[in-house]
Amino acid sequence: MGSLFAVKIDLHCHTTVSDGRLSPAEIVRRAVDKKIDVLAITDHDQTAAYFEAHDVIKSENLPIQLIPGIELSVNWNGKEIHMLGLNFDPYHADINALVTRQGQRREERAQRISEKLERIGLKDGLARIKANNPNGIITRNHFAKLLIDDGLCSSMQNAFTRFLGKGNIGFVKTDWADFKTCITTIKAAGGKTAIAHPTRYKQNNRKLREMIAEFKQLGGQGLEIAWSQQAPSDREFLGRLALENDLEVSAGSDFHFPAPWLELGKNLHLSERYHPIWCDWGLAAPAAKSA
Ligand code: AMP
Ligand code: MN
Numbered sequence: 508m509g510s511l512f513a514v515k516i517d518l519h520c521h522t523t524v525s526d527g528r529l530s531p532a533e534i535v536r537r538a539v540d541k542k543i544d545v546l547a548i549t550d551h552d553q554t555a556a557y558f559e560a561h562d563v564i565k566s567e568n569l570p571i572q573l574i575p576g577i578e579l580s581v582n583w584n585g586k587e588i589h590m591l592g593l594n595f596d597p598y599h600a601d602i603n604a605l606v607t608r609q610g611q612r613r614e615e616r617a618q619r620i621s622e623k624l625e626r627i628g629l630k631d632g633l634a635r636i637k638a639n640n641p642n643g644i645i646t647r648n649h650f651a652k653l654l655i656d657d658g659l660c661s662s663m664q665n666a667f668t669r670f671l672g673k674g675n676i677g678f679v680k681t682d683w684a685d686f687k688t689c690i691t692t693i694k695a696a697g698g699k700t701a702i703a704h705p706t707r708y709k710q711n712n713r714k715l716r717e718m719i720a721e722f723k724q725l726g727g728q729g730l731e732i733a734w735s736q737q738a739p740s741d742r743e744f745l746g747r748l749a750l751e752n753d754l755e756v757s758a759g760s761d762f763h764f765p766a767p768w769l770e771l772g773k774n775l776h777l778s779e780r781y782h783p784i785w786c787d788w789g790l791a792a793p794a795a796k797s798a
């Protein structure tokens with residue numbers, strides 16, 4: 508069998524089920540185009556894309572392995588953190604309960620964001636988002652897009668800096684599930700957790716280390732150390748933290764839409780010093796697959 512690192516993997520991307528622009532069917536076809544062997548779709552607080560993507564892979568006989576995934580919004584010490592859940596049973600009752608609860612939190616939050624943004628001139632925000640995507644998970648990205656469409660903001664970045672980021676008028680503090688609940692739930696459903704993009708939370712390294720130590724102590728397994736738009740020094744730093752804390756490593760593009768700087772499977776190389784989170788998933792290495 509070939510090295511586990513020879514498998515082309517992408518364990519973090521989004522579809523129209525949350526704030527991605529491609530449907531689950533389009534994502535898996537694109538992943539096959541990009542020669543990805545193993546893909547996890549990790550929509551915000553929702554697993555629905557898995558079922559749709561799974562059916563497409565089956566009916567079109569696509570050469571790709573799909574892993575159930577989710578990107579959970581989690582509260583750690585009053586901070587919003589993203590935690591990946593990977594390779595769990597997507598039918599498990601505890602997963603369904605968590606997805607339902609997170610969905611309610613998102614719904615209430617979207618309602619309040621919409622009310623707040625009315626005050627700065629964004630008309631019928633929530634209704635317009637729902638009209639476009641009736642069953643989708645609503646994220647701040649959706650509001651950012653409306654702010655741009657209505658000429659109230661010049662770019663996504665601008666929308667977050669002025670209206671949607673922490674401390675701005677449209678920010679709504681949300682009581683997301685905590686570390687323990689998320690870790691326990693994913694574990695109960697047979698999966699593993701990894702902290703998503705750990706260096707993107709605007710906290711100093713002391714807090715980052717504290718967060719990782721607590722995650723590990725509560726039974727978390729992995730750190731996402733590689734994503735597409737990342738400095739090499741950042742990947743090395745996170746790799747060291749993973750080794751120091753005896754955590755496995757994960758890699759994912761965080762793809763939301765096709766762009767010159769962002770692609771499925773792009774720039775996710777990992778050093779073989781690390782212990783990959785997919786080590787015990789029984790994945791077929793590419794050579795074995797084509798035999
Ligand atoms: P939410 O989960 O509803 O808080 O939305 C968060 C999503 O908004 C993230 O997953 C990103 O896709 C996007 N996002 C967050 N911050 C920014 C930013 N500064 N610029 C552009 N997109 C952002
Ligand atoms: Mn997103």
Ligand code: MN
Nearest residue numbers: 578589703704
């Ligand atoms: Mn994220």
Ligand code: MN
Nearest residue numbers: 519521578761
């Ligand atoms: Mn993401």
